[in-house]
Amino acid sequence: MSQLTTMQDAPSAIWLPRLAGNKGPRFLQIADALQAAMADGVLKPGDRLPPQRQLAAQLEVDLTTVTRAYDEARRRNLLEGRGARGTYVAAPKVELTAVLDLSMNTPPPPDGVDFDDLLKQGLAQVLMGANNELLMTYHLAGGSDADRRAGARWLEPMLGQLDARQVLVCPGAQAAIAALMLALTAPGDVILAEPSSYPGLRAAATQFGRRLIAVPADEHGMVPELLEQACRQHRPALLYLNPTLHNPTAVTMPPQRRKALASIAQRCQLRIVEDDPYWLLADAPPPPIATFAPDQVVYIATLSKCLTPGLRVAFVRLTDPQQRERFLVALRSFALMAAPLTAALATQWILDGSAARLMEGIRKEARLRHRMARDILAGRYSGAGDGLHVWLALPSYWNATQLAHAAQREGIAVTPADAFAIGAECVNAIRISLGSIKDRGRLQAGLQRLSHLLARRPESFGAPHALV
16 A cells, blocks of 8 residues: 655645555556545545645656546545635545445456546547447447457457358347347247356246256266257257356366267257357366357357446357358347447457456456455355356355345345256355455455355344245
8 A cells, every 4th residue: 555645734735645666557556545545544524635736746747647546536436626726535425325236247347457548548449430420320230340350359269260250249148149049949949058057048038938948067067968868858959058157156167078068969969059258257268169069059258247248249159151140130130239339349449459458457356356255255165266256055054045135134135046047956055246346345345244144044033944
């Protein structure tokens, strides 16, 4: 933490941070030092800060650095402007909601990356280089040629060099899954999945009248022999797999299991949908299933889980031209296109390297948060040290739904196992998402509160002790 010095110069407080040469961008150092000074009581609500030019001169930095620092501090609700009177330390904001959300799987703030600046620069580049009318009109589904080329480049670490014509741009993975369901299956068809799977799959299958059947899994993922048995018994139209940092169990399927499942799908002429949102966040992930059976697998990679949900951009690799056209027809029936502006921003970030920097910052932050979860949850932690979530098996005296309700009363939101269940059987576990709480301190408080809750028995809440 930066060391601070203060001097009084009535009527304002003259505050000077001591900057370090190798501790990240200077403007962030200034904002962090301001936040630390407020936490330590060195600066108090109502204290006036030095004018920006004066502070820049005293720190021997340019005015832009101080301006960005003050803007960042305002974004954190640390400062308030009072016109010609100057800039003052703001009073603490009243927290309108005390809920600590551990239920939503979103990327954490990137470590060492100024996301706001990245967003502003990216949008500025898009608006300078594009026809703005084209950004605000209808486009054919599947993305522009530039967007598809960017998608092919994004998928290269997973799948190698690709023909950009095989890559389609969609408004998120959920839309891609729904369109594939419409294009490749018919009402009443069977779709196979693991017993705990992405809730969006279940929602789409229910809406479209498809039958979801669970194939049992072990510690390595879906069991190949049982998949082959299910193929003979049910003659499924589709197999859904999420093999890397599986949602919700956080299991990463090893290479041999991937090969075995791909081989069975080829023998049974079963199309696989490989939903792989976390591959780039994983530590040394195995090759995707699509690399073992390229023509058998439709590969989906969304930017929502490794960059930011607001982009609403997913890339789909589909090798068969006829199936690509059927997919696009299905997609147009409910989601005409990915929003051109956000698709263009995704393309800009991918091509100029910003997406890779942002993703690396998210990877670093995710690992820090996993270490925090491992320390706080101790023996209960079962994560892999990467990704966005932890799958937490519960002690016998709690069941998942019961714990989720008790956590809600304690101001914590978690996701019980039944939200992910395919079929009647359900394990006794919850998913904890580590990215949705932006501030590390609040995340730490939420995890500690949850750890204390897990150590107590339901009877201490006056609730009946029922197990599922």
